[in-house]
Amino acid sequence: MALFDLIGGSAITTLILALVGLIVLIILLSGFALVRADEVGILTKKMFGKKLPQGKIIATEGEVGVQADTLMPGLYWRVPIVWKISKTRVTQIPQGKIGIIESIDGQPLQRGRLLGDDVECNSFQDAKAFLKNGGRKGPQVSILLPGTYRINTAIFRIELAPALEVPKEMVGVVVAMDGIPLPSGFIVAPEPKGEHKHFQDGQAFITSEGYRGPQLETLQPGEYYINNRLFEVTLYSVTVVPPGYVAVVISSVGKELASSPMAPAVSTMPNLNQPIHEAVESLLINERNQRGIFRDPIAPGTYNLNNIAYKAELVPTSAITIDWASTSGPSETKIIGKERSEVGQSAKITEFFKFSQLRVTSKDGFQLDVDVRLIIRIPPPNAPFVIARFGTVSNLIEQVAHPLIDSSFRNEAGKKAAMEFVHSRTELQLQALEKAREEFSKYHVEVQGLLIAYINVDVQLLETQTKKEIAVQQQKQYEQEALAQEQRIAVAEKTARANQQENVISAKLSIEIAADRAEAARREAEGIRDATKTKADGTSYENQQVGEGLAAAYRAQTEVLGQQNVAALKLFEEIANGKIVITPEVQVTGGGQDSGNLVNALLATMLKKSKTTTQ
Numbered sequence: 001m002a003l004f005d006l007i008g009g010s011a012i013t014t015l016i017l018a019l020v021g022l023i024v025l026i027i028l029l030s031g032f033a034l035v036r037a038d039e040v041g042i043l044t045k046k047m048f049g050k051k052l053p054q055g056k057i058i059a060t061e062g063e064v065g066v067q068a069d070t071l072m073p074g075l076y077w078r079v080p081i082v083w084k085i086s087k088t089r090v091t092q093i094p095q096g097k098i099g100i101i102e103s104i105d106g107q108p109l110q111r112g113r114l115l116g117d118d119v120e121c122n123s124f125q126d127a128k129a130f131l132k133n134g135g136r137k138g139p140q141v142s143i144l145l146p147g148t149y150r151i152n153t154a155i156f157r158i159e160l161a162p163a164l165e166v167p168k169e170m171v172g173v174v175v176a177m178d179g180i181p182l183p184s185g186f187i188v189a190p191e192p193k194g195e196h197k198h199f200q201d202g203q204a205f206i207t208s209e210g211y212r213g214p215q216l217e218t219l220q221p222g223e224y225y226i227n228n229r230l231f232e233v234t235l236y237s238v239t240v241v242p243p244g245y246v247a248v249v250i251s252s253v254g255k256e257l258a259s260s261p262m263a264p265a266v267s268t269m270p271n272l273n274q275p276i277h278e279a280v281e282s283l284l285i286n287e288r289n290q291r292g293i294f295r296d297p298i299a300p301g302t303y304n305l306n307n308i309a310y311k312a313e314l315v316p317t318s319a320i321t322i323d324w325a326s327t328s329g330p331s332e333t334k335i336i337g338k339e340r341s342e343v344g345q346s347a348k349i350t351e352f353f354k355f356s357q358l359r360v361t362s363k364d365g366f367q368l369d370v371d372v373r374l375i376i377r378i379p380p381p382n383a384p385f386v387i388a389r390f391g392t393v394s395n396l397i398e399q400v401a402h403p404l405i406d407s408s409f410r411n412e413a414g415k416k417a418a419m420e421f422v423h424s425r426t427e428l429q430l431q432a433l434e435k436a437r438e439e440f441s442k443y444h445v446e447v448q449g450l451l452i453a454y455i456n457v458d459v460q461l462l463e464t465q466t467k468k469e470i471a472v473q474q475q476k477q478y479e480q481e482a483l484a485q486e487q488r489i490a491v492a493e494k495t496a497r498a499n500q501q502e503n504v505i506s507a508k509l510s511i512e513i514a515a516d517r518a519e520a521a522r523r524e525a526e527g528i529r530d531a532t533k534t535k536a537d538g539t540s541y542e543n544q545q546v547g548e549g550l551a552a553a554y555r556a557q558t559e560v561l562g563q564q565n566v567a568a569l570k571l572f573e574e575i576a577n578g579k580i581v582i583t584p585e586v587q588v589t590g591g592g593q594d595s596g597n598l599v600n601a602l603l604a605t606m607l608k609k610s611k612t613t614t615q
Helices: 002-030 127-132 202-207 380-390 393-415 418-423 425-441 459-499 501-561 563-576 594-614
Strands: 032-035 039-045 065-071 074-077 083-089 091-093 097-103 138-144 147-149 156-162 164-166 170-176 213-219 222-224 231-237 239-241 245-251 292-294 301-303 310-316 320-324 351-355 358-361 367-377 446-456
Touching: 032 039, 032 083, 065 127, 091 097, 138 202, 164 170, 239 245, 239 310, 245 380, 292 380, 310 380, 320 393, 351 393, 358 393, 367 393, 367 418, 367 425, 380 393, 393 425, 418 425, 425 446, 459 501
Parallel strands: 320 351
Antiparallel strands: 032 074, 039 065, 039 083, 091 147, 097 138, 097 156, 164 222, 170 213, 170 231, 239 301, 245 292, 245 310, 320 367, 358 367, 367 446
């Protein structure tokens, strides 16, 4: 019995020892850990060490808790009761991604800061160095770029985020979430003093005294590794200034413009000729970092403008058409309001504004609807002045063009009767054009044309006018018919004359021949007259000479013979020449009766005449 007890006791002891040995072996073997090449070993001390200071999470001096140091690839043994070895995969940051780091231990963040500054820690692979060098708790400024890292994930939490991609024809506008607070009076942060590699080096941005808020620098198309907890990036389309336009740039960069602390005085006597532009409205700048409106507009093209820092207000430099017309009337246009076609690099945009018809009242109380088209143009150098005064081209149209044209036609209609207003359309158009040019010149705008397209007259007035015009036209028709009859008579007369043209010509020739003959006879008579006169003058002269000779002879004869003897001698010569008859040539005798004597006297006279005729 004693032997049995002895043997039984030894076996139990041996079994116990074997169990204890097995347990010790298992414990010893469990202290081994193989850290592979793609793994990181994280140590946690369970006991036999100093306690961590208040607020600390990671041990750097062998305190109880998670250790900052990690185990590199290899075989390690630690007392299982004292240490725990955890293994985790190495951190892989693929291409096109970044790693956002957040630390669960370190010094508290500086007051007013959102992210912890970068410290020397081998890209967060040396947690002990991170904590020793003053690393801060919370999100970190630095990021992990694509690659493989052996990081203690017990202290650093890593969040994968996509790299920032700025596509073509887009621009990235950056807003800094951390840095120096933006000074009062600024909208856009002043540029940092140093280089920060397009916001990819967050610590350089902080060190260079970068300010929070919108940044002036933009990101051009490409890929960027930017910490999205430090910088918020918004993508905007590039600014396109199409042909036929310029862009007036309004800058929000720089300090807020100083303004007068007192409101301008209001005159009790309105001055309609007061200056159009206030000082602040005409303030134009040339400095890029100054707030205000740039004096020089930008030409057509594509620009990577910062939409927070700069606002580009498009101003058409080609024709701007403004219509006052009915949508269903005879007007050619059919667009209501302001429309703008799709903008392209080579597309030209047409600015078009439309209002309802101008309804005016004539002097005689008739309602007239007038369609008017106004065409204006803003020269490129004048575009900044227009924006400084009105803010937009739409405001210019609504505040100047519409009231001006509306009042101008209303005033003119009130001075004229309805039909007079309609008939003086050309005159009204010229007057309105000159007035528009005068007014718009005050705002640096050219007026290229003003057209009255259509005047809608009251139906009753139109019917009356139509009847009147028909009567006038009928009267003119009758006058034309009468004139036509007169023309017909004239044609018939001319036809008859044409038919008698041969006789007319013969008569005219006869008249001309008779006239020629008469002229010949007249000239012949003139010749005879002249010859007779000349002959008479010669005969007279001859007779004068002969008479003078005879007189001289008679005087000589008288002196010799005496006057009576000369007269008797002359008588005898005449008788001798037969010029004096001393015997009767006819002797008629009768019976002594009265009737016989008369008959004899008659016969004697007839015989004498017959003799004289025969001679």
